Amino acid sequence: MLKIDNLEVAYGNIKAIKGISLEVNEGEIVTLIGSNGAGKSTTLRAISGLLKPRGGSITFMGERIDGLEGHDVVKKGICHSPEGRRIFPRMTVEENLDLGAFLRNDKEGIAADKERVLELFPRLRERITQKAGTMSGGEQQMLAVARALMGQPKLLILDEPSMGLAPVLVDLIFETIQKINQQGTTILLVEQNALAALSVAKRAYVLESGIIKMSGNAKDLQSDPEVTKAYLGG
Amino acid sequence: MSSILSAENITVEFGGLVAVNDVSFDIPEKGIVSLIGPNGAGKTTFFNILTGLYKPTSGHVMYDGSEITALTPHKIASAGVARTFQNIRLFGSMTAEENVMVAMHSHLKASLSATILGLPSQRREEKAAREEARALLEFVGIGKTANEFARNLSYGDQRRLEVARALALRPKVLLLDEPTAGMNPQESAVFVEFVHRIRDEKGISILLIEHDMAVVMKVSERITVLDRGEKIAEGTPAEIKSNPRVIEAYLGKGVGAGH
């Protein structure tokens, strides 16, 4: 479904991504793990067209999408819930959800999807008229995921969905991620909470200083001593 | 061991949201301690409190026996609390040497008129400052880059230059905000050595925010764990590693493990 080949991204003189290749197949949850600054978010931003790659290619459903503008990437069916939530703080929850469906014109479909995400996150229904900026971190995170779902993604990109959340909420978010996946959405997940990510994902790539250090089946990596060492400090 | 910098019952609120909740901890003299926790746990906010950039809603920051909570950032910096930044913030169009010399601002005495007239005292002072800057650049291992613009340095050298610049404040405490972000394990290992060298050779206490657990466990004498603005654990690396709360909050308990 998504195929990245030898991708390179640089900020000024500094190369953040030094030629990585990865693949996401239809129906999978794939996770990218790695420490801060390893280049995970940069990879996602390049996929979504927020950054222009310096080299390599990104192919989605058989089409090259590297070099497309961000809004054109969304049109292809890739929705991205960015790091740090990035909800629109001065708008209500409902307005945020509507913006997630900005490119859609099917009123009924939108209404149905709104119903669906509010089923997934009942908390948001309670807050529907509240300004998003006044909600707690966990609620904002839910909104960010829900908003991305409103775009009817073929591929959902989640960047650090558990960041700063209480353990209970982390569980909830990961359960919901699995539920979304079971409903048929392919997911590319970036997480710092490596164990949680590995436990929901099918396959994983370990990123380090802009290159892919390891990749494989999530379960194998979970028990890999090197991964344990890197994330638990040996 | 007495403490050099300590935070007492710090609480920070941003528009009703509590970012840091009643956190206390201290940095012992000539100690190396770390602050860890998941992203968004309030670590950088805490740094900003210690350096005077944010003012806490309640609580005090004590440094070297006196309270610095209400001081402006530049006064705290001049007093000897130095920091580096998570996203490198160098003065791009100044040379490496000049970057370091900026941080000597508060140590230099020359008045405006002395500078304009180029009085001998001012020249001597400038020359000494330049030598000190070169020595610091040597110390962090980038002595050759003294005359290059900061923005033209490689990533690793920029990180080193930030440390050199912070050291030019002649600090008693050095706060490092994710210094190994973007480094590979070999570079990180070298960095651990380097942190020890700073402490041993310069006698500076060090506080680290770090995500790379390998680095944290190797370098720290004591670790404080923050989660959602609260202190959930404190202790030696060994204690932290086996603390169930820490594993749950930070290292991830592995939801649905056993699938």
Added chain:
Amino acid sequence: MANTSYKARQARRVIIERTFGLAILALMSFWLVANLFKAPSQFAEVALIGLSNGILYALIALGYTLVYGIIELINFAHGDLFMLGGLFSAHFIALWFHQTKSSPMGWLVFFLALISVMIFCAGINVFIERFAYRRLRRAPKLAPLITAVGVSFMIQFVGLRWNGSGQKTWNSVLPAGHAMLGSVKLPFTTLISFAVTIPILAALTFIVTKTRQGKAMRATAQDQDASRLMGINVNRTIAFTFALGGSLAGVAGLLFQQTRGLTSYNLGYQLGLIAFTSAVLGGIGNLQGAVLGAILIGLIQGLNDGLPIGLGQQWSQTVVFSILILLMVFKPAGLLGKQVTEKV
């Protein structure tokens, strides 16, 4: 302790600011009341002039505030766009359609001019954004600001070539004369200004709050990258915002030219600054604030210029800019704005 003294200092600062603000308000109300007693009907007429100036300023101020709201740029050239709008209208009505008298034909041409000048100024503003500001969106703030100053000068050059270096006077196609409301004169031109401006402000409100484009604008203003991820074409949205602002400046240009009957290449600079002050007074980035600020500034200026007890017209600019400076010092966020702090 030090911490409490810090808070005490903050509190003291607030008190000083409040006292100062109240003192200014008291002084102003005293001045108004004194004038009201001295010459009541003159007061009302002058206030009306101030009000009609105010809505003119509001049209320009909205352009500043729209652009600032979305890309945080003080578009220095905006006032000059207003000047070009006036010049365009003058040529359109008097030279191209030969209308110099109030007549049904004149009113028709006035209406045509209204539409044309909106398109004209919108187009120029979009052009400026595309070729000057877009490239500098990620540059340090000083760069787009200096560019805007440069663009302002270039537009003034166009005005200078088009209009000549002096003021030109024109005949209006709007009816002269006035209606009476009690003992107060209501000039027809003022009434027409209101009749044109109010629907336009209503339309603007509708566009920003209710339409898809408006939604895109508000989203882009809050977070450009997140908006991209929603599928919003950020470049087009910003261009649209410039088009809106430009068309409002065009309307203001037409109204000014028709009600005052004059054009001059440096008008934009003068009125632009006043309008900008209005936008800041209301809280820059805030649409209602811009209108409120503009009406207040218009009133203050009108009252200062026309009332028996006042500094008089030659001090008009000084009064307005003193307000600007005091405002910056004591309440930089404006009347309806919110203070934003830098993230680290």
Added chain:
Amino acid sequence: MAISLKRKNKKQKNPASARQWAISLTVISIGIWAFFTYLFDKTPDAVQSWFQVWMPPSTINESLVWVICALGLNIVVGYAGLLDLGFVAFWAFGGYAAGWFMSGFFNQVNIHFGSMSAKTIPGIHLSFWLVMIIAALIAGFFGIIIGAPTLRLKSDYLALVTLGFGEIIPQVFTNGENIGGFNLSNGTKGISPVDAIGVFGKRLGPFDLGWKFLIYFFLAACMVFVSLRIRGGRLGRAWLAIREDELAASMMGVPLMRTKLTAYAVGAFSGGIGGAVYATHVNGIFAERFNFSISIILLAMVVLGGMGNVWGVIIGALLMAWINATGLPAIGDTFNNTFHTEINFPSYNFLLFGGILVLMMLFKRDGLLPEARLKMISHENDDEASNTGGH
């Protein structure tokens, strides 16, 4: 002036020590002075008329006034990164200081000190040098007054406040004929004439352009010297650091407010000097001259030469002052005579200055003279210094 420009350009390629610079500048200035004072009358008519058209002495003198002010603005905008759009206000203060203290304007009193004018003339007549200091102090004082409350604002707001200030001050002087019964500025009529400059017992009247040139050159050279010295010291570094990253600078112990305020005051100071010099150059003070375009032309000079780059700013100032005063009309006349057209070239200055600002920002933000190359020069000096330092 064209000659000196060329020489400076050549010098850029060969690094020279500060002393060599000082010597060569002195030689150039004395050369120009000697040429206009002694040789000019003896040259063939063709040469004389060429100079009158393309490089009249008054233009040379005027461009030095611009250099002084542009260097002052360069400290504010180029070094400290604070956009000041009201620099003309300081220029006005300097001008009026000369008007007040170097003329018969205050004819109620009769104060003479160090001036060459006859003791019987009423008014305040102080020595030119003293007036310069007063002018600088008045401008600097107002710089601090306006800077202190506004420097904590965001950069774009600051630009607007300074702009407002630059509007208010000239309006105060324009309307200043009767402020509560007090004549502050003689209104639109202006104050004229101002006293001649007295130097070494010699009175420099309106036509002593050569001598005035020497004095102006000396003042401009002082400004260059001050700019370079400050740039090399702790304050200059602090300014640049603030320009690059305010927050990081404060975290490195740089006091933001005080440092910015100093930049503002030093800039205002030189604006005051420039204003006083300008008053002696045009032999009077006229309120309508102090308009916004002066602030913008100065900004264009700084931007063209490269913000923060002293030599670049000097070249930018000389070039644009020449274009403004002589270049455009002279080129226009030549063009119109050659092609029998009637294009009004001077009216293109708006396009020119606006265009320079826009194009430089879009395509060459560092200015015409890249600072990097100058850096290399200063580094060679550093190496010399460290060698002698016994490394």
